[in-house]
Amino acid sequence: MHQFWATFAGCLLLILLVLAADWQLTARARRQTDDKLTEQQEAAMLPILLDQVPTPLVRVQGTRPSALNRAARQLFGTDDQILPAPPELLSPDSPQVRIEGRLWRIDRVQAPGSSLSVVALIDIEAVERVAEARAASDMIETLGHELLNGLAPIVSLAESAEQAMQRPDTRDRLLPEILGTLARRTDGLMRFTTAYRALARLPNPAPAPTDLHQLAEDLARLFHLQWGGRVALSVEVKAEGPALLDRDQLTQAIWALMNNGAEAAISGASPAAVQLAFSANATGLTISVQDSGPGVAPDLRDRIFRPFFTTKEGGSGIGLSLARQIARAQGGELSLQPAMPTTFRLRLPPTPATA
Template sequence: MDFRRTHAASTFALVLAVAGAAAGAAWSQGLWLALAGAVLVAVWCGALIVTALRRQNPAAYPIAGEPEREEAVQRLLLDASPTPLVRVDGAAVRALNRAARRLFDTDDRLLPPPTPLLDPDATHLRHAGRSWRADRVVVGTQSVVALIDVESEERTAEARVSAEMIQVLGHEMLNGLTPIVALAESGVTALAEQRDPALLAEILGTLARRAEGLQRFTEAYRTLARLPPPLKQETSVTTLVEDVARLFASRWPNVKLTVDVAEDLCATLDRDQMNQAIWALLQNAVEAATGTATSPAVYLSAAYDDSALVVDVTDNGAGVPPDLSTAIFRPFVTTKPAGTGLGLSLARQIAQAHGGRVDLAAIGPTTIRLAIPL
């Protein structure tokens, strides 16, 4: 009996450690519902550990109340969780808290239990018209499953991203408009005081360049916000890369471009959008290389790799700071004085619309990788 109690305490301690790790991951990702569920599971397991130790050694762990009272406290803690929790034991699934009983409209057992809950490899299920992620902790032959409302998490994440974008957009617009207003006032003053015409021409020229820069930023943001769904068709990637290389040579004649693309390389994609994505990666590489390198150079390659089309763009610039390796793909985040912070975000959005991704493949030299599944 003592062995079984010690084994039970060890098992619950393991679950407690797993719940703690899940809580840490949820905290770092800002998943507050998952965090609440992990914390309550940890509290529940901690209470069970104390109960098991008390039963093993009553003298060392004096019981503060009746067992019924402890069970009521544990039930109260579980019921306070907004995350539905269920226990799966073979083919039987039971609701552990009020949120689960309300979700499945039951007092105890789920009849019939949703099939994904019985599948130990299932990570998602659809119930009550909503999508749920199943976070599972296995304890022997049983498992505790926390059901996370995916749509609620997505809404929270979208609201956070929207707030960040609005804040940064307002900051960038103010940074662009402030010098324009100052230059306009200087032009009015110079005209009223009939100063040197050359000074007025210089002010107006600077004003025009500032306004053009703000216009380019606004157009880039509009392109990012209004990206249409891709119109996929069989496309010669070899021809696409060669066309981009010719445009590159005319646009940046002082930057060396090395191209490595196989012949007859084809993929099903939106040619115009992919052209835009590769061009955005090249422009990002050129800005990085010309900012620091004495002999700026960019390397562009395209090939098949593990059932995917992989496009790598490498530059010989200063590299990406490690603390910005993830942030550079967010809108308006840039390490360049004249950058808008929209190129990499646009390329990633295009890749994701194709079912692919854009990642930082290497820091020094910097390599941005675009991968599209075939």
Template sequence: MLSDTRPGRTAKIDLDDAGEIRSFALTTGDLALSGRMLRIGALIDIDTELKAAEAAALRELVQVLSHEIVNALTPIASLAATAVAMLDDPVPPLPELREAIETVARRAASLHRFGESYRALARLPTPALRRTALAGFANDLAMLFTSRWPAIELAVEKHEAPAHLLIDPDQLTAALWAVLQNAAEALDNAPDAKIHLIFKARVGRTLIGIVDNGPGISARDESDIFRPFFTTKAEGSGIGLSLARQILRGHGGDLALASSRVGKTEFEATIPA
């Protein structure tokens, strides 16, 4: 592990401490001593911090799930009770009864979709990384986008990009598609709608920028856009950006909102080179 962790990088390792597994951060540095290069390492106990972070994340997840489920179940329960009450009438009003039952069915289906969305978010597999030609990957993504949103111009910029990426192409396509979809829906078919998909090589990483000329993200929503199930859209599931960030982090990178104002919103994804 010491030889595999390059200076400037940090690795998480788990060690057995008298039968208890504890987590440590390993950092390394190279030292020239008597004409030889030696690698030294330092272990930092992060077990307590990790457990606290996991507990906080679990509390937030339970809070979000309970809020969403209660919000969905409340009208379902109310309408079901109304339908039962209608059946007690000597002559049940069939049109109203049908409408109530159909609404219950639609809401139940919506709750089922919510459950499926959560399961997709919770069961994301480890990325199967392989060397992928960037040109073909970017062109495929652009073709898919143009077929879905022909009225929106997508400009792909890759003149500063590496020739290849080490990625899971299916997962990264899903992640970038979620951000592109978010941008396209924000543009709402404006006549001058345009999105830039930008690939740039940097030291040790590749930057992927997605920039649109839409109305921007409300300042009050900026801190929530990556929260699972948060959405400002009537039909949105609220998992797109959260899932995209999870995929990027699974690749050893990240996804962030770089900036947002009227006329320019920019998301920036990073992956290791």
């Protein structure tokens, strides 16, 4: 009897061991299946998530670009291959591409040792609108700060003048000094307010046929009066016939660029020089202002067009901001080119007079 129970216990233990091993193998298989399902689910989710990314993504294999997500398909109007292929997408050195009249920055990731790359297209105008909204907030804050800083000493000086008037022993000595300081501070505040008004109240452009050769001659004459003997100026005009534009506003924009270039050229090590170039054809009007200055620091390139931002002592920070506003009011754009020498390029779209 004892031997029977021993045999029974041994069989039961063996059965339990077999069941435990089977359970362990089943659990391991289930985990492997679950892991495989998770990997499959992740692989299936990746294209879905990629398709929802608002940034257009393009796959470039050799000379064949194709849309990777919905944003790219909408931008290029295709479900797969992009035809015709913009040359900028195929060139690994192109920083920008213009599509449907809008400028896009190219951020490229190249697969090592392969002709495959993935391109992300960043809407430069959208980025600039965000920067401009931030600049508008900064402008309001700056305006309030400047006005308060300007009014506080004026109030204090006015009170001092009133007190001096009541004291004959100090009136003749202190009053002229107080009034002179008051006049200078008031004049500085007036200049600041005038600059702000010019930026905030730019009138709508009034385009009219304009002779670009004559416009260039007028600007050169003004430049020689202002900078003659200190900064050399060269002018080039490649245009036939008149251009339809607001001459007064465009003159103001170009003049701001030329003055900015002259100031930068004087601060450089090379002989001070500015170059003004006009080029008009079927694609529109391009105006370039180049200077021999030291260039714009990389960390300042995105800030120089902000209202009231300046690196110059006594500068108002209005010129470049106003120039860009004038360009955009006429349907164009003003940009700082990425390479040296420093070149500002103002582009205006084609018009009946320039086409």
